[in-house]
Structure formats: C-alpha cells, structure tokens
Amino acid sequence: MRRLKGIIRKEKPLVIGISANTGSYLNGLKIVKKIKDIDKDIITVMGGTHPTIMTKEVLEEDGIDFLVLGEGEKTTLDLMDSIKNNKSIDEVNGIAYREKEKNENKIKINESSEYIKDLDKLPFPDRTLFPLSFYEYPASILMSRGGCSYGCDFCAVNNIWEGERRFRSPNDVAEEVKHLIRTLKTREIGFVDDIFTLNKEYTRNLLKSLDRIKTPFKWTCATRVDLVDKPLLQKMHKSGCSGIEFGVETGSQRVLDSINKDITVNRVKEVVKIANEIGFNTLCSFMFPLPEDDRESIRETVGFMKELKGMGANLIMSFTTPYPGTFLYENADDIGINILGSSWDEFDAKHLLIDTKYLSEKELKEMFKKITREVGLKK
Incomplete structure (x- = not known):
C-alpha cells in the first residue's frame, strides 16, 4: 500500500482501475479504500x-465509482472518454454505477457492450507496465x-463470456x-486458454504459424482429453509443446458424469499414455x-491417481471452488452441498469450501490429508 501512495503522488491520476476475481476481490476493496x-476525488x-x-x-x-462488466477494452476506453470530456455516461455500454435519484442511490446497469469481433485489432499487452519479477509465468498468451x-458444473465461463469462442488469427x-521472445528474452511460452485444442482446425493452422518462427522455443498448454x-499431439510436440495439463477432476466415472464433464476415465488413460x-x-x-463424492468414489480417485502417476503423469489436486455464477454456487441446496467459506478470500482453490451429501467437512479434511500422503502430492 505504501507503493500505491507513492504512485498516486507521482502520477496524480484522474482514474484508477482495479481488476478483481473472486479470490482477490476483498484485496481490491482494500485498494479502493486506500x-x-x-x-x-480519484x-x-x-x-x-x-x-x-x-x-x-x-x-x-x-468507494467504487464504476464497474466495467465483461470484456473491458472498448468499454474502458469509452468510459475514459466520457469522464475526461464530461460526456454523459448513460451512453457508455457495459458499465454499472450508482446514480442519485430523489436523494437515494440507485444502482444503474447500462446496456451490455458488443464483444470485439476482430481480436487482432487489439495491441499486445504492454508488459513493461507490470512488475514481471513477481510473476511465475510472465510470458503468457491468451489466443x-x-x-x-x-x-461443466464447476465452471462459470459461460456466465462471464456469452456467445461463441472468438480466436485471434494464428499469425x-x-x-x-516473437514479440515475447525478443522483449523478454525468453524461450518459454505459456498458452493460458482453458482449452487449447477447442477448435482442431484452428490449432493445426496455429501450429503452422508457430513452426515458421525461426528462434527455437518451448511452450505449454491445457486441454481436454477428448x-x-x-x-495432433505429435504435431504439437514437433512445434515445441513440452507440457500439457489435462483436466481429469476425478477417477470415478459416476462422479464425472454427475458434473457434466463429458469425458471417460478410459479416455484419460489412453491420452496420457500416448502423450507420455x-x-x-x-x-x-x-x-x-465433488458434490457426488462418497468414500467409494474417493477410493476410486486415489487408485486412478496412482495409476496415472505410474504411467509417468504429474498430479495436482485443488479444492473444488463454487465460484459465483457456477452451477455449484447457484444450486448448492438442490445438489446437497453446503458452501463452507466465510470470506471471498477463501475462494482460491486452496481452501475446503464444500461438503457433500455423503461426507462431512471433518471427514473431508481427514481424507484430503490421507490422499496427500498416500499419492505423494505436494502441499
């Protein structure tokens, strides 16, 4: 916070923007207060x-004057233009704010803004504005x-982003x-899209563009086993992909089906074997x-984790987090789970936030410790 004070005194900003996910939201409020x-008047x-x-x-x-909802690039520019030039904010799409009506604050949510159709028109992020030494993976790209x-019941993406997935051109x-290789002097790139191979034709075209880059580099991504x-995996590896994360979630087919994951444990084994x-x-x-977990499904998951580890896979287990907007959050009572967290700070996948119809909070904490020891997971 001391650094913030120095920046404000030096820059004398008219507006300060803050980005917040659920886990960082309360810290965002502290920044607003400061x-x-x-x-x-800021x-x-x-x-x-x-x-x-x-x-x-x-x-x-x-303390919060405006919210930018959804995709923020154009909305933020429009809002800044209205603030700087004293224009009416009623015409700025994609924002929410408080407005006084008869001495009472009313929340006003403007019409949604149109999504940017041609993502190539956006400039590359100016990473020099960030303290990159604080970031584990500074050379990350969203395509x-x-x-x-x-x-999937645990995901809120379709409540945040509406419409079909839009892709930047492979070029x-x-x-x-190439820009990151040149400016950050890096040879490691991380693609941070949830599903790198969502569109296989696009992926193949992207690989062709990556192959034309003369400087050797390695890259990682995440995707689904189906x-x-x-x-395709052979082409990705040839293009420099060194690591892939697969969302497996559980070793129980019954539980996989219950969260609408739409994959099979057999397919997981097939793909992990091929990839390795x-x-x-x-x-x-x-x-x-997961909401339908019981002792038997947990035993299945532990056995499956051991099997995958024996095949050469690395493993990670996170606590299921019922983020706002997910089916889990919106339907907790109907599916028989209790949301245990008492603060938004705990919504970080590092805290036990739900119990199940079959397992209490106490039982789950004991089981997690046992799984960590038995499978050999890092805490």
Whole structure:
C-alpha cells in the first residue's frame, strides 16, 4: 500500500482501475479504500470476473465509482472518454454505477457492450507496465476468448463470456510469441486458454504459424482429453509443446458424469499414455471434493491417481471452488452441498469450501490429508 501512495503522488491520476476475481476481490476493496483515503476525488473503476457476476453486491460497497462488466477494452476506453470530456455516461455500454435519484442511490446497469469481433485489432499487452519479477509465468498468451461449448458444473465461463469462442488469427498469435521472445528474452511460452485444442482446425493452422518462427522455443498448454488424438499431439510436440495439463477432476466415472464433464476415465488413460510416449510432460489436475463424492468414489480417485502417476503423469489436486455464477454456487441446496467459506478470500482453490451429501467437512479434511500422503502430492 505504501507503493500505491507513492504512485498516486507521482502520477496524480484522474482514474484508477482495479481488476478483481473472486479470490482477490476483498484485496481490491482494500485498494479502493486506500485510494479514497489518499484522494477522495480519484475515480475508481473495478472490472473482472467477480464484479461482472456479482454486480449489485459489489456496487453496494463504498468507494467504487464504476464497474466495467465483461470484456473491458472498448468499454474502458469509452468510459475514459466520457469522464475526461464530461460526456454523459448513460451512453457508455457495459458499465454499472450508482446514480442519485430523489436523494437515494440507485444502482444503474447500462446496456451490455458488443464483444470485439476482430481480436487482432487489439495491441499486445504492454508488459513493461507490470512488475514481471513477481510473476511465475510472465510470458503468457491468451489466443481466444468467449463462451465454451461444454457445460461443466464447476465452471462459470459461460456466465462471464456469452456467445461463441472468438480466436485471434494464428499469425497474430505467432507475432506475439516473437514479440515475447525478443522483449523478454525468453524461450518459454505459456498458452493460458482453458482449452487449447477447442477448435482442431484452428490449432493445426496455429501450429503452422508457430513452426515458421525461426528462434527455437518451448511452450505449454491445457486441454481436454477428448479434444486431442495421436496425430495432433505429435504435431504439437514437433512445434515445441513440452507440457500439457489435462483436466481429469476425478477417477470415478459416476462422479464425472454427475458434473457434466463429458469425458471417460478410459479416455484419460489412453491420452496420457500416448502423450507420455511422445515425450510430453503431462499434468493431470483433480478436484476435491465433488458434490457426488462418497468414500467409494474417493477410493476410486486415489487408485486412478496412482495409476496415472505410474504411467509417468504429474498430479495436482485443488479444492473444488463454487465460484459465483457456477452451477455449484447457484444450486448448492438442490445438489446437497453446503458452501463452507466465510470470506471471498477463501475462494482460491486452496481452501475446503464444500461438503457433500455423503461426507462431512471433518471427514473431508481427514481424507484430503490421507490422499496427500498416500499419492505423494505436494502441499
């Protein structure tokens, strides 16, 4: 916070923007309070997943002047133009704010903004504005944005992004890779899209563009086991992909089906075997617990994790987090789970936040410790 005070005194900003997901939201509020303590006339704007989904709740907090909802690039520019030139904010799509009506604050949510159709028009992020030494993976690239054709119960993406997935052109992505290699002096790139191979034709075209980059580099990604096959994995590896994360979630087919994951445990084994034989560093991610978990499904998951580890896969297990906007959050009572967290700070996949119809909070904590020891997971 001391650094924030120094920046404000030096830059004398008219507006300060803050991005907040659910886990960082309360810290965002602390920043807002500090800004207003330093200079109450500074206009504060908050965006991100949490304000987009919990709009009215967020605007009930003191100090936040505007929210940018959903995709923020164009909306933020329009809002800045209105603030700087004293234009009416009624015409700025994609924002929410408080407006006084008859001496009473009313929450106003403007019409949604149109999504940016041509993502190539966006400039590359100016990473020099960030303290990159604080970031574990500074050379990260997002090649697409938008909704998802899958409907996993634990995911809120379709409540944040509406419509079909929009992709940057393969050439634009390749240009950003070259830009990062040149400016960050890096040879390691991380694609941070949830499903790298969502569109196989696009993926194959992207690989061709990456192959034309003269400087050798390695890259990593995440995807689903039902959206890769041996020929595609071979092409990805040849193009420099060294590591893939697969969302496995559980070793119980019954539980997989219950969360609408739409994959099979047999397919997981097939793909992990192929990927390891090709030479990938494979990471299988699991979630604990899931609403239909009982002692038997947990035993299945532990056995499956051991089997995958024996095949050469790395493993990670995170606590299931019922983020606002997910089916889990919106239907907790109907599916028989209790949301245990008492603070948004705990929504970080590092805290036990749900119990199940079959397992209590105490039982789950004991089981998680046992799984960590038995499978050999790092805490």
